[in-house]
Amino acid sequence: MDHDHASSNDATGTHREAAGIQREAARIRGGDAGIRREFVTVDDPRWTQCHASTLAVVDGVPVVAWFAGTREGTPDNRIRVARDGRMSTLDTGRAVAHWNPVLAAGPDGALWMFCKAGARISEWVTLVTRSYDGGATWEPVRELVPGDRSGGRGPVKNPPLLAPGGPRWLAPGSTEEWGERPRWDPFVDVSDDGGLSWTRSPIPVEHAALTGAGHIQPALWWGADGPVALMRSTEGRAYRSVSSDGGRTWTPAEPTGLPNNNSGLTAVALPSGRVACVHNPAAESWGSRCPLVVSLSDDDGLTWHAGPIVDDGAVSIDPAVPRLLNPITGTGFEPGDAGVVTSGVAEYSYPAAVVTSDHLFVTYTWQRRGIVLARLPLADLEPKTP
Template sequence: MTVHREFVLRDDPRFGHCHASTLLSLPDGDVLAAWFAGSREGAADVAIWLARRTGDGWGAPVKVADEAGLPHWNPVLFATGHGEVLLFYKTGHRIPDWRTRVLRSRDGGLSWSAPAELVPGADGAGGRGPVKNKPIRLADGGWLAPASVEEPRSAGGRWDAFTDRSDDGGASWRRSAPVPLDRPAFPGAGVIQPALWESAPGEVRMLLRSSCGRVCRSASHDGGATWSTARPLGVPNNNSGLDAVRLADGRVVLAHNPVAAEWGARTPLVLSVSEGDGITWRRAVVLEDRPVSRPGAIVPDETGVRTDGHSEFSYPAVVPWADGVAVVYTWQRRGIAFATVSEAALRRNNESTVNR
């Protein structure tokens, strides 16, 4: 079997909606997944939940972050490479007001520290550090986090992406300038939620969710300190989250919804592969493909997207896995799905569909 899907959870009676999962494979073979869940996105009861996959399958989800009265958002798992696991997440009633928290674990996610603010004070306004996708460890030892901020609509509603770099194990972070855009020619709010990889020492690439109907790409030649103007690729984007990972052989795998519509349908969900450093792409695997029967179901708002989740397969996170990749994603807001995809499936010229 080259493509396999299972559920981390589905229809848990403790919450109405779940979304925005993150994935981490541990050295002992266990896997961690985390997501946010509550009555609906942006509600005060939304907390961060986590589950562990062992040889016996997925264990029961446990709540790991729940600051009373505050909505929680977009968890991101990250292994430091020194035996520690970090769990970043956002808090705030409105997206423009986000603050970033971080939990630390020294036992593979079995126990966690108290939450700490990643960047305290005014410099942390709007959210610092990883906004949706995993940081990367650079060849020079630094950490680079894909970040973005969303301006309030009352102030213009502009979106900007940037990177946050740490050279001291996450104790401090240095923010890059915003990724440049040709604003006069760029429709909509801009770009957010980057995904990163390092092609060669100091050569970092970025793919971005955008408001222009296409995935955008930017490049850095100095380890993420500065970025080229982000340009649209020939890859559709529905203004929804994506993720990418670079494999050991240099190929890049992108998990995304190939829909060229602003706030468009979040189906299908596919994997595309690039042998050209993220410039050219071919579609390899369809993970989900269910027709939309309720058009206009995605309604954006500063306090969270309004949706019933019908036919939504979105916000993927992708990591290397055995001879291929593993992906977690939102399954109609009712569950979190986990799929493994083999090397053979990624190399096919034709699209291969998930085992159901």
């Protein structure tokens, strides 16, 4: 088979699929009536911007964390935690910028929180702590991999995946090198001892075939034949990789038809085996972060179709909170090793998701002014029975 010809056909097919999802995302309102949205926080005077929420549900109670400060990457950014209407600040003992908290139920039954600390993305250190009371109190913070200064170990945005039957725990990570020729590389950190030690397993990336820096921030689920990774990318589409040995090795990252704007996405397996991905459907790097939608896959992320809209800026979450609706003035992203600079206008992004018995819980950034918690009925996401 002519490899170049086959690649061209694949690219045409995935571009067509991405265009279809974009068209559907602009049209679909089905299931929207069942979505419930509320602010976890908004316009808090203690900070100017907040971002990168993470979510766990403990005994039916949502626990949400995020970072907040002057803007992304400034030294005053700290990790905030909200539970039952109460808010606290995670004490790490470090007077540097904090980034990307990740909550996850651990193999030991505790609630784990991972986060990044450092002045620059390329210098991140991963910190970790645990809570045995559902996020009310936390153990002293420690480094996940002591002494590691490679730009972060463990999960970078989405939670670790526990292998069926355990004890293997797979943490989706990535590194970012900035400068004249930025380079991004995804990996999966593997732990077989309950999170005490980690071994990094790279997801191969053919950088010579890319127009941009690469892929980061994988989301993991356990598919029909093993773990699957879906990645944010600079290429206008999400990329996918699979493992046939439980996460020890991974196939080279390949493009899918799911549009990606080079912003964080999340993906979870639903009870039926269908996969739900929450993302922005723009198909260009640093593209629009509005709307925020759900796309659905019945073949472990190979193909996708459009689901409900989570937020498109037209939804009034709280009539007392004014929306900044100007889609032109003050928008745009200025990315760099020290973080993104943006006004947050018209941004609904960076989702986290958890599946319960009857709902998909989603948190996301709202105009960098707040964090929203949305509840989507699973009945609107699962295949319809005749």
